[in-house]
Amino acid sequence: MEEIKFDFEDLKVYQKTLDYIDFVYNLTDKFSKHEQYGLISQFQRASQSIALNIGEGYGETKPLFIRYARISKGSIRECVVCTTIALRRKYITIDENIESRKRLAEISKMLAGLVSFVKLKIAESKNN
Template identity: 55%
Template sequence: MEEVHFNFEDLKVYQKALDFTDHAYELAAKFPKTEIYGLTSQFIRAAVSMALNTSEGSGNTDAQFHKYLQTADDSLRECVTCSTIAFRRGYITQQENQKSRILLLEIFKMIKSLQRYLRSKGKE
């Protein structure tokens, strides 16, 4: 059977967002059970939101895609905060928090670069 493939799956920022989602799930599994409806849920939802908004926005106009990327960026910032809180509460190590921040910085740069490209296309 032929593999079904969608164009947005080729976007590097989408692939990196999926990678971060895997990372977020791994970290969140270390959080205490008391956080299941709090920090755990928020961290995972924010991580998933980056990939969802990137894929959903890619099928729209450039202006709409830019807005979806901004929502992905907003979710990215939530992930930074969730990781920081998890570190401060002792749920994850400094190294795990730093890895999160490095991964998120890479995605952040990709989002901003793609947004700049979309804006420049609109000025042509």
């Protein structure tokens, strides 16, 4: 049977976000179990929110997509805070902290580029 794909699944930023979710799950597997309903849950949900908002917003109007992309960027900042807390609690290493931040910075730049492209398309459509 043929696999059904949605347009947003081909976005590189979406694929990078899925990779980051896997990264977060691997990190949080090592956290203290008493964090199951605290930092583990928050970190996993924040990472998921990046991808969820990309997927949800991509099928909407261009201005609405920009709004969802901004929400994704907020979730990126939330992941930065979760990373910092995890480092301070010694749940992750300095290298894992650096890797998390690199990935988040890359996703953030990709989202910013996509938003710029969408804004350009909005401006072009107003001029035509």
